[in-house]
Amino acid sequence: MANDPAERPHKPKSKYTADRGMPGAYEGETVTRRALFTGGALAAGGLASAAFGLPALGFALGPIFERTEPESFEDVGPLADFNPQTYVPKMITIGADIGEPGKTTVYVRKHDPSRDTDHLGYPYVAISTRCAHLGCPVRYVQAAERFICPCHGGVYGFDGKVAGGPPVRPLDRFETKIQNGRVLVGPRFSVNSHLDKFHARDPSNHLDGLWKYLYPRRPTTP
Ligand code: FES
Incomplete structure (x- = not known):
């Protein structure tokens, strides 16, 4: 045992x-x-x-x-509606099936090779009203040739570059093209301070220098 x-x-x-x-x-x-x-x-x-x-x-x-960009190009008017000297506000849809909240204003003018310094290649300049600081709607003031944000004093120049205040990059733009004598506005994109094109970013996302790596684009933002 x-x-x-x-x-x-x-x-x-x-x-x-x-x-x-x-x-x-x-x-x-x-x-x-x-x-x-x-x-x-x-x-x-x-x-x-x-x-x-x-x-x-x-x-x-x-x-x-959530997709917040136009699915395709939208007609914003005949060529005769636009000139290189001033912006014309137009309404486009960036959110389908949600009515008025899905619409936004876009400022459109003819591209001016003698004045514009960008190499984006679009025939018309279509500027987003969404402030690149925190997203408040900016307003274009023709007398000053400035876009003004009412929220925190952000100021942008004629080409949408930051001229003062807290915004971290120029105003976003939309692609444009001409079809059958009409101006079409397409997907939104962002630009850095040299007006180089980037995929659309959210407000407050930097796009210059090393900062751009800290603010990658959202996966579903085209
Ligand atoms: S949201 Fe435009 S300056 Fe702050």
Whole structure:
């Protein structure tokens, strides 16, 4: 007979709590009440956390997958509507199926090779009204040839470059083309301080120097 505990044959532990000598155990019970209530409390806590957490997560991540750009080119008027000296405000749709909130104003003028310094190659300049600081709508003032943001004093020049205030990059633009004697406005894009073209970025995203690597574009923004 082996006296060394290590040499004694191993007896499997009973699944019944009564056999395991648990105080207050019932005949045939396999899960202690403490374990049952602990599991129940954890499950209830998990459900409560999910009830609060999932909607918040959806709210936070939803905009990443939301498309806010025109699907295609939109007609904004005949060529005769535009000239190189001033901008003409036009309404375009950037969010389909949501009515008025999906519309935005875009300032359009004819490209002027003698004045414009960009090499973007578009025949018309279409400037977004969304301020590159925090997104307030800017307004074009012809007398000053400036775009003015009412929120924090952002000022942009005639070509949309930052002339003062907190904006971190020029105003966004839209692609343009001519078709059958009419001006069409297409997808939005962003530009850096040299008016180099980038995929559309959100307001406050820098696009110059190393900063542009800290502000990658959203996956679904064209
Ligand atoms: S949102 Fe335009 S300056 Fe702040």
